[in-house]
Amino acid sequence: MITKPKGTKDILGLEAKKWKYVERVVEEVMDKYNYNYIRTPLFESTELFHRGVGETSDIVTKETYDFTDRGERRMTLRPEGTAGVVRSYLENKMYGDATQPIKLYYNGTMYRYERPQAGRERELTQFGCELIGSDDPATDAEVISLALQIYHILGLKEVVVHINTLGDAASRDNYRNALLAYFEPHLKELCDDCKNRYNKNPLRILDCKVDGNSELFQNAPKTIDYLNKESKERFDKVCEYLDILEVPYEIDSSIVRGLDYYNHVVFEFEATTTSGKMAIGGGGRYNGLIEQLEGPATPAIGFAAGIDRLLLALEHKGIELPVKEELDLYLLYVNEEEKKYALYLTQELRMNGFKVEMENMGRSLKAQFKQADRLNAKFTIVLNSEELNEDEVTVKCTKTKEETKVQLDALIYYLDENLAEEDFDCCCEGECHHHND
Ligand code: HAM
Numbered sequence: 519m520i521t522k523p524k525g526t527k528d529i530l531g532l533e534a535k536k537w538k539y540v541e542r543v544v545e546e547v548m549d550k551y552n553y554n555y556i557r558t559p560l561f562e563s564t565e566l567f568h569r570g571v572g573e574t575s576d577i578v579t580k581e582t583y584d585f586t587d588r589g590e591r592r593m594t595l596r597p598e599g600t601a602g603v604v605r606s607y608l609e610n611k612m613y614g615d616a617t618q619p620i621k622l623y624y625n626g627t628m629y630r631y632e633r634p635q636a637g638r639e640r641e642l643t644q645f646g647c648e649l650i651g652s653d654d655p656a657t658d659a660e661v662i663s664l665a666l667q668i669y670h671i672l673g674l675k676e677v678v679v680h681i682n683t684l685g686d687a688a689s690r691d692n693y694r695n696a697l698l699a700y701f702e703p704h705l706k707e708l709c710d711d712c713k714n715r716y717n718k719n720p721l722r723i724l725d726c727k728v729d730g731n732s733e734l735f736q737n738a739p740k741t742i743d744y745l746n747k748e749s750k751e752r753f754d755k756v757c758e759y760l761d762i763l764e765v766p767y768e769i770d771s772s773i774v775r776g777l778d779y780y781n782h783v784v785f786e787f788e789a790t791t792t793s794g795k796m797a798i799g800g801g802g803r804y805n806g807l808i809e810q811l812e813g814p815a816t817p818a819i820g821f822a823a824g825i826d827r828l829l830l831a832l833e834h835k836g837i838e839l840p841v842k843e844e845l846d847l848y849l850l851y852v853n854e855e856e857k858k859y860a861l862y863l864t865q866e867l868r869m870n871g872f873k874v875e876m877e878n879m880g881r882s883l884k885a886q887f888k889q890a891d892r893l894n895a896k897f898t899i900v901l902n903s904e905e906l907n908e909d910e911v912t913v914k915c916t917k918t919k920e921e922t923k924v925q926l927d928a929l930i931y932y933l934d935e936n937l938a939e940e941d942f943d944c945c946c947e948g949e950c951h952h953h954n955d
Pocket of ligand 1: 599600632640647
């Protein structure tokens, strides 16, 4: 039997409903913050990621799915969303739009050739947003609080926001030199990857998964001590705005991020999942990227979050999303005449917004009731020729077992009234979209 590739998942059943629920919350929050949905290709030319994400990032050096297409073009399955969005921003000349900044959000699969484990997939799903065209520190605060709001609505109240700043280009240079000087006497002690990073991008040494917790690393220079005045003031402003938004954050100098395009504020959201502590999202400002991709110098900031990890964090906390397999109504019948009416009525009710199912397996009436039970139908109707001749049906409420004769022309009204009374169990203590409707 052919099985799915390593690091991929089939998402089905109740799990698929959870994904849809998360995606719906993401859409609603993004909409409130006035972000527009964008879909960019799953593959892009390889060069985009080399120049965008960075030649020295692990993602580009070790993790991309590259292929040559039948026209001999080098292509890469996108490992993340930002590079594609920025490419689209430039190709569609969005910098010329009257409405600025440009605010875009996405939700889709990304591909990274990583060593798979819980929360680390080769095909992963990220939602994220990019705010392009503004350098206002208030937008940094907005993006961080937006992400946090999504986590909160889903029930994750204890996400820790780690923030840091890399400063502007001059501050980064200062810091880079400090790191070179600091690690030079210890070059021999570094892992092979870090020896490479020392020459190409010393900031990335701090991301080392081998020695990251050693004393040498703990005592390494901190970005925050090498900021010039403007960069320091900018970071203070971001913190001040985060305070206004009541975002609890921790300044954490170890956050340098694994992608090369960042400057100024960088952040990661950490949560405990069923597989331990993990970054469930991250992002930062990337004021140089658009110019690097041959566009006009344009400031930008964004974040992305992994849905796989978010669901692991919910599972760890025992948070149940309000997803259920249930129906408003199941229609049962015995003879052909009743079946014809069931067919008609099912369509009529579906067109009026109800979730309705009818019998399609030729079951006995008893087995039909069992099926209605399995599908968690809130109401059932056994269509009955005699009643239908009188333009009536008997509606049975599953919960109360109460049976009510209803005139056919009043059925929609009856269902509307009675379904509205049904409670729904919710995860969110009044914050989710159900409650806000
Ligand atoms: P990133 O930190 O590489 O940033 O990924 C963001 C999030 O995607 C991570 O925090 C994690 O939750 C999830 N993620 C990453 N790799 C995997 C994986 N292999 N399996 C499951 N989940 C994963 C970015 O991708 C940037 N584009 C974020 C950004 C947007 N920066 C500015 N704008």
